[in-house]
Amino acid sequence: MAFQLHPRLQQDSIELGQFNLSRLLLCNDSRYPWFILVPQRPGITEAFQLSEKDQQLLQQESSLLAKTLAHYYQADKMNIAAIGNIVPQLHIHHIVRYKNDIAWPAPVWGKYEAIPYSKAQQQNVMDQIKEKLVNYLR
């Protein structure tokens, strides 16, 4: 069974590239800089189902992404979460939070509707983040 991105993730996000293990997605919601890592292994819903080696890779990729985003966006806080109640395919949210964002201090899920990026905004975010991660992304 080959890995295939869940249709709902495909619909709600834009692919930025691939780390060794995970696909990096930009959530199409301009309210927050919101990125998602999806380990490219079929049939996985929980991180503990990955091999030990893959778990370690995921931890390293998550740490690199979170650190890069926190510094680049000057985050007040990073929110990092594997929820998956609606989309069971393992995916880890990495969300840059600010004390003056629309949902603060609540978590972002279920708070108002997403506001999609314009094409220009989207390209801008993609270019910036890809540049920061150029040594790690395929």
Place this chain on the structure above:
Amino acid sequence: MAFQLHPRLQQDSIELGQFNLSRLLLCNDSRYPWFILVPQRPGITEAFQLSEKDQQLLQQESSLLAKTLAHYYQADKMNIAAIGNIVPQLHIHHIVRYKNDIAWPAPVWGKYEAIPYSKAQQQNVMDQIKEKLVNYLR
């Protein structure tokens, strides 16, 4: 600077024991089996601030805890999250979710009020989980 548990975590949870790195807490909310890992390092708000070795330990302790809880409670889904918008001290939620729990499929935060355990219920949960993790907890 020595590690001290944030007063809000102390207030809202019960200590179960300590892994090599993290303190294991039971959230005093009987609506969900809800556990929290707190790496016992001072001044840390994001996982990427930990040393590489500690990040790896945290990943291993989180994986062990999530797997143990998922199996013991026959979870429909584990929700694992580092939010910290209110309590900045790094702490990682591990929440057992069921398709018929009160908040499903939404995340649990901000959904209704916590329902504290009775003393007997609390002791019961603590005894069960400590037994499952007896080889790993101090």
